[in-house]
Each structure stands twice: as structure tokens, then as C-alpha cells.
Amino acid sequence: xxxxxxxxxxxxxxxxxxxxxxxxxxxxxxxxxxxxxxxxxxxxxxxxxxxxxxxxxxxxxxxxxxxxxxxxxxxxxxxxxxxxxxxxxxxxxxxxxxxxxxxxxxxxxxxxxx
Numbered sequence: 001x002x003x004x005x006x007x008x009x010x011x012x013x014x015x016x017x018x019x020x021x022x023x024x025x026x027x028x029x030x031x032x033x034x035x036x037x038x039x040x041x042x043x044x045x046x047x048x049x050x051x052x053x054x055x056x057x058x059x060x061x062x063x064x065x066x067x068x069x070x071x072x073x074x075x076x077x078x079x080x081x082x083x084x085x086x087x088x089x090x091x092x093x094x095x096x097x098x099x100x101x102x103x104x105x106x107x108x109x110x111x112x113x114x
Contacts, residue, residue, distance in 0.1 A: 017084070027102045030087050034094040050089040057085040 060082035068075030
């Protein structure tokens, strides 16, 4: 297998996940992301994946926090993937983001209407 083909395969799943999140229905996109990730897992597999995803997300959030203190380096580069990992494994976090999105959209419409 050529290196270019291998590289394109590695990024295929994250690209697909991002497309689903981007084009998902507001107020339901994060819980659907969560369900897609949990659909075909055994309980044992889910426990290990959840622990791994949370550990990686904590590391990414720590890096994002440190980089946000340095001028010129955006912490969001590490923060957004960390949030995606947490949404994929934590149902309460997915629901929280769905509700927050709806509230933020309402607030934005109210601000723009004035």
C-alpha cells in the first residue's frame, strides 16, 4: 500500500464525523454523533474506549489551555478535537451541547433582530 493511500484512510473517519456534525440538525447533532460512536460496541469495549477517549481529551484540553496563554498560538486547534472526543463518549455532554446550541441560536436571532 502506498503511503499516500494509508494517510488518506487514517483521516477518512474523522472527516466523515466532522461532515456529520457540520450538516446535522441543530439540537440533535451531538447526540447523534454520540449514538454513531456507541452503536456497535460491546460493554467492555465501550468502557475501554471511553477511558481512552477521555484521557486523550484531557491531554488535548490541557495543551489547549497552555497554548491559549501563549500569544499567536490558538488553543482551539487542540480544544475542538477534545470536545469532539468527549461528545463521542459522554451522553450528558452531548445533550448539554445540543441544548446549548439551541439556546445560543435563539440568543443570536434575538441579537440580530434588534
